[in-house]
Amino acid sequence: MKRTALLLLCAALPAAVVPAPSAPRGPEDESVFVHGLPADRHESVLYVWTSDADQKDPDFLTTIDADPKSQTYGKIIATTPTSAPANEAHHFGYTVNADRIFAGGLFSNRLFIYDVATDPKHPKLLKTVPDLAASTGYSGPHTFYAVPGGVTIAMLGSKAGGAPGALVQLDNDGNFLKALPAPNFMYDVGIKPELNRIVTSSWAHPHAVKAGNTPMDQVGDEVVAWDYKTGKVLQVVHLDKAPLEVRWLHGATARGGFINCAFGNSVWHWQVGTDGTLAFTRVIKLADNAIPADMRISYDNRFLFVSLFGGGAVQQYDIADPTQPRLVSSVAIPQAQMLKLTPDNKRLYVSNSLLSNLDGKVPYAVRLVDVTATGLVIDPKFDVDFEHLPTGQARPHDMLLK
Numbered sequence: 001m002k003r004t005a006l007l008l009l010c011a012a013l014p015a016a017v018v019p020a021p022s023a024p025r026g027p028e029d030e031s032v033f034v035h036g037l038p039a040d041r042h043e044s045v046l047y048v049w050t051s052d053a054d055q056k057d058p059d060f061l062t063t064i065d066a067d068p069k070s071q072t073y074g075k076i077i078a079t080t081p082t083s084a085p086a087n088e089a090h091h092f093g094y095t096v097n098a099d100r101i102f103a104g105g106l107f108s109n110r111l112f113i114y115d116v117a118t119d120p121k122h123p124k125l126l127k128t129v130p131d132l133a134a135s136t137g138y139s140g141p142h143t144f145y146a147v148p149g150g151v152t153i154a155m156l157g158s159k160a161g162g163a164p165g166a167l168v169q170l171d172n173d174g175n176f177l178k179a180l181p182a183p184n185f186m187y188d189v190g191i192k193p194e195l196n197r198i199v200t201s202s203w204a205h206p207h208a209v210k211a212g213n214t215p216m217d218q219v220g221d222e223v224v225a226w227d228y229k230t231g232k233v234l235q236v237v238h239l240d241k242a243p244l245e246v247r248w249l250h251g252a253t254a255r256g257g258f259i260n261c262a263f264g265n266s267v268w269h270w271q272v273g274t275d276g277t278l279a280f281t282r283v284i285k286l287a288d289n290a291i292p293a294d295m296r297i298s299y300d301n302r303f304l305f306v307s308l309f310g311g312g313a314v315q316q317y318d319i320a321d322p323t324q325p326r327l328v329s330s331v332a333i334p335q336a337q338m339l340k341l342t343p344d345n346k347r348l349y350v351s352n353s354l355l356s357n358l359d360g361k362v363p364y365a366v367r368l369v370d371v372t373a374t375g376l377v378i379d380p381k382f383d384v385d386f387e388h389l390p391t392g393q394a395r396p397h398d399m400l401l402k
Contacts, residue, residue, distance in 0.1 A: 240264020329375030
């Protein structure tokens with residue numbers, strides 16, 4: 001009887017606000033709805049979405065042993081190829097149960113769905129969606145964000161490669177469900193269900209991204225706030241050029257977050273007012289050409305980590321006062337790009353490939369930075385080479401923990 005009443009109650013709720021399962025949630029940078037990686041459990045593997053550098057062989061999902069007790073710690077233990085080369089393997093993400101990975105080809109518009117539950121150390125390619133532009137009406141799949149019933153993808157542009165971008169939702173098998181067109185640009189997405197808000201950001205449309213060094217007049221500066229339940233655009237704010245990563249502070253009571261403007265060499269903080277409006281303030285101004293590429297917030301909301309693609313470093317800021325971040329530590333990593341922080345806030349993985357048409361000539365690798373009481377320290381035992389794979393040089397970009 002109680003079970004029937006509970007089911008009826010859940011059925012009566014709007015789909016957008018059905019609570020996530022009570023199992024331990026995973027890293028919220030993927031999605032606030034993902035669960036399966038508790039803070040008290042050390043990750044066993046690190047997945048890396050990887051492009052074949054010369055684009056002759058299929059791109060692939062790399063599996064790295066992340067268990068320090070293992071004999072193959074810090075080694076690549078599997079590479080699971082896609083069904084095609086030259087995709088520009090850029091971003092990927094879990095489904096809510098973290099049993100599948102949705103991985104996108106930024107330039108090819110292909111979607112690759114991997115099974116990572118049956119044998120986490122040896123993922124299996126389940127399905128290829130050959131053309132998301134054809135199935136959804138939008139192109140340039142960027143951020144993959146798990147939601148109840150499927151995955152939302154931030155698409156950079158229209159089917160033809162221009163404006164506008166959109167939020168596209170697929171089911172767990174990759175079938176198209178719906179799309180929410182953006183006012184213009186699209187890049188990243190972050191959801192705060194407790195505040196009924198979605199925040200999205202800007203880069204450039206697919207045809208401009210494919211061209212390489214995109215002219216600044218083709219790069220966006222807008223951040224958009226949406227009503228999570230209705231999908232309605234509520235607010236459009238203009239910041240510096242290329243506001244990229246949307247990072248909400250963690251926890252149900254948090255009302256703010258951070259966003260990095262890559263070409264403005266700046267970091268902004270936002271706060272949600274009592275009326276639901278987001279107010280933005282520039283809180284970090286970096287050196288010219290520092291190019292802040294990615295950010296992560298520690299799960300206790302104490303620190304902000306920023307990678308500097310142009311500055312060749314990873315920085316750690318104390319954000320006890322989020323309106324006045326204080327730089328406390330930095331380590332040098334050439335062409336530092338994507339970051340992945342462990343749920344216990346102790347380890348920060350770093351990749352160093354941005355795009356095939358923007359990367360410089362550096363050895364491709366994935367490094368591990370330990371977050372110690374005295375600051376950031378590079379772990380010499382974890383230095384994964386992507387220069388000498390069986391298929392040749394490869395470019396590591398986005399990362400996921402399991």
